[in-house]
Amino acid sequence: MKKGWLYQAALLAALGLVFWVFASNTAQNLEVRRIASGFGFLSREAGFEIGETAFLAYSAADSYARALAVGLANTLWVAALGVVLATLLGLAVGLARLSPNWLLARLAAAYVETLRNVPLLVQLFFWYAIISEGLPPPAEALQPLPGVFLSNRGVFFPLPGDAPALTGFNFAGGAALSPEFAALLTGLATYTAAFIAEIVRAGIESVPRGQREAARSLGLRHADEVRCVVLPQALRLAVPPLTSQYLNLAKNSSLAVAIGYPDFVSIANTTMNQTGQAIEGVALIMAVFLTISLSISAFMNWYNRRVALRGLRR
Amino acid sequence: MKLVIRCAAVLAALSAGHASAQATAEAVAKKGFVQCGVNVGLAGFSQPDSQGVWKGIDVDLCRAVAAAVLGDASKVRYTPLTAQQRFTALQSGEVDILSRNTTWTLSRDTSLGLNFAGVNYYDGQGFMVPAKRKVKSAKQLNGATVCVQPGTTTELNLADYFRTHKMKFKPVVIEKLEEVLNAYFTGRCDVYTTDVSGLVAVRASRAPKPAEHVILPEVISKEPLGPAVRHGDDRWFDIVKWSLYAMIEAEELGLSSKNIEQQAGSANPAVQRFVGATGDLGKMLGLDNRWAVHIIKQVGNYAESFDANLKPLGFERGINKLWTQGGLMYAPPIR
Incomplete structure (x- = not known):
């Protein structure tokens, strides 16, 4: 026992030494090459514009810290909406795949197999191309509903007392959904939904047959059987694997950089290039995604404990 | 790709000793080629042609350095870099020169740990x-x-x-x-x-x-575009700088890839120094005394490079003319 502790302590000390050597060597090399280091750049003026900002106001005169905060808000916004949409769509497709309707079940199966077997990056380019090449320029915008405009600049919705109108190059006023955001959200939600559908299906199929038979012998209709008996048990099983899909979605949102949505990684990349401080930038990206992922994990574990059957061992 | 380069940069910064900062010229002579960071594809500056051969004025600068150091302009290997990857690739030692239509600014010259060796195209x-x-x-x-x-x-x-x-x-x-x-x-x-x-x-x-x-x-x-090297290796900095100036000076002296061999016997003392017939300018750079002949014979002077790469695309010389013709291209005296 004593010896065991000694080994552990030695291992820890060795690891600490390795990290110390790496850190001091890095600092020394940066010093030798006269490459600036430290987080002082965060308070300097960023000087670049950001195409869209969720919740936070921003201008080029703001600091790098503010720009990064805008990027973080954009990442959280697309990830949060993505999780909600992916869950709803995944649930629908998962149910459809088990439907007694042959056509519906096959369509759902085709959806799952197509979406989860094509790389997400390719899908993002596909959605972005559909939106930016498939829709007309602002001057010829489609108007599916009064006041709602659809063009290659995105979707514009009217807000109370603030209707979008075409002024010069683009629409102004109202609320807008940019093509980059729409493509990223669609890509993330549809891709993750394919995996969630399979989780839902697995959850449902794992509910013992006896439960369904019991529901039917009580005289419940198919819809009620699914809603009141099967889903509550199935979704409980689905929570742990869902967590990893939510984590994947949050991490995959960093592919935004390929289609020009200003997420945290995109802003951090620009910051790294303007300041040349790659090590600090990568550290920030790692810290942010670690925090997001651990938060999702903690929440889902809490939720799992809440919905799990007490005292039941599986 | 970007992350790979970033990680490489971090790893290189972690592991490299600082002896490497001094010896780019020796390392190049030893490995037998110049590793050159170029644009992934910008016509006229650096872009592979239909045979996969890199062409452009930024590429010519790399070839000039290879000609000066190794005597053979073809001994260059190219690393195509995006705007985002370029500085990390240079800082980490992945490339020896960054010749990638890069604007010379104060902050890049200082906090990025770079030295700009001159301007091969004045842009805006x-x-x-x-x-x-x-x-x-x-x-x-x-x-x-x-x-x-x-x-x-x-x-x-x-x-x-x-x-x-x-x-x-x-x-x-x-x-x-x-x-x-x-x-x-x-x-x-x-x-x-x-x-x-x-x-x-x-x-x-x-x-x-x-x-x-x-x-x-x-x-x-103002976008003065030029080649950059790492801080802390003055000899390599000198070689890249004077390779560029040799091309500009050759245009001013009327020396081109066509006539440099005939002109080698010219009575003009500036030409005599340039071709290494008198003096030991090459030795001062730590190079062969015919370093400038290798550059001009194999790559050409600045005008030849401009005419071959940029003129066909519709570029005017404009402010990139020689100072003697009202432009900004001016090489310090090669003597």
Whole structure:
């Protein structure tokens, strides 16, 4: 026992030494090459514009810290909406795949197999191309509903007392959904939904047959059987694997950089290039995604404990 | 790719000893080639031709250095770099020279740990718009959506210009050149902005119909483009700097790849020094005394490089003429 502790302590000390050597060597090399280091750049003026900002106001005169905060808000916004949409769509497709309707079940199966077997990056380019090449320029915008405009600049919705109108190059006023955001959200939600559908299906199929038979012998209709008996048990099983899909979605949102949505990684990349401080930038990206992922994990574990059957061992 | 380079940079910074900072020229002589960081594809500056051979004035600078150091301009290996990857690739030692239409600025010269060896093209930032928009001046761009690549001075100048003129714009920032051009050509953006040289090259080589795009008259920044090397290796810095100046000086002396052998016997003392017949300028650089002959014979002088690479795309010499002809190209005395 004593010896065991000694080994552990030695291992820890060795690891600490390795990290110390790496850190001091890095600092020394940066010093030798006269490459600036430290987080002082965060308070300097960023000087670049950001195409869209969720919740936070921003201008080029703001600091790098503010720009990064805008990027973080954009990442959280697309990830949060993505999780909600992916869950709803995944649930629908998962149910459809088990439907007694042959056509519906096959369509759902085709959806799952197509979406989860094509790389997400390719899908993002596909959605972005559909939106930016498939829709007309602002001057010829489609108007599916009064006041709602659809063009290659995105979707514009009217807000109370603030209707979008075409002024010069683009629409102004109202609320807008940019093509980059729409493509990223669609890509993330549809891709993750394919995996969630399979989780839902697995959850449902794992509910013992006896439960369904019991529901039917009580005289419940198919819809009620699914809603009141099967889903509550199935979704409980689905929570742990869902967590990893939510984590994947949050991490995959960093592919935004390929289609020009200003997420945290995109802003951090620009910051790294303007300041040349790659090590600090990568550290920030790692810290942010670690925090997001651990938060999702903690929440889902809490939720799992809440919905799990007490005292039941599986 | 970007992350790979970043990680490589971090690893290199972690592991490299600092002896490596002093010895690029020796390392190049030992491995037998110059590793050169170039643009992934900008016509006239660095772009592979149909046979896969890299061509352009930035490429010629790399070839000139290889000719000076190794006596053979073909001994160059190219690393295509995006705007975002370029500085890390140089800092980490992945490339020996960064010759990638890079603007010389104070902050890059200092906090990025670079040394700019001179200017091989004086440029400025401009705007390109579809002709059918009937825009005549950049001052009419209020409210426009602007396509731009990240990690460049372009992004900063753009924000500065619109701030100065109290106009608004929406940037669409995409890293890959193909993707950002696609966004512009499909109408996602009203405007594409980069250095005017880049606009001319893109319009000539990538636009579906070049005549449908106009470059606005405003040039909103100074963009002296030139090769850069790492801080802390003065000898390598000297070699790159004087390789560039040799090309400019050769144009001024009237020496070209066609006539340098005949001119070697010229009575002009400046030519005598240049070709290494008198003096030991090459030795001062730690090179063969015929270093400049190798450059001019194999790569050509600055005018030859410009005419071969940029003229066919519709570039004018403009401010890139020699100082003797009213331009800015000026080499310090080679003596």
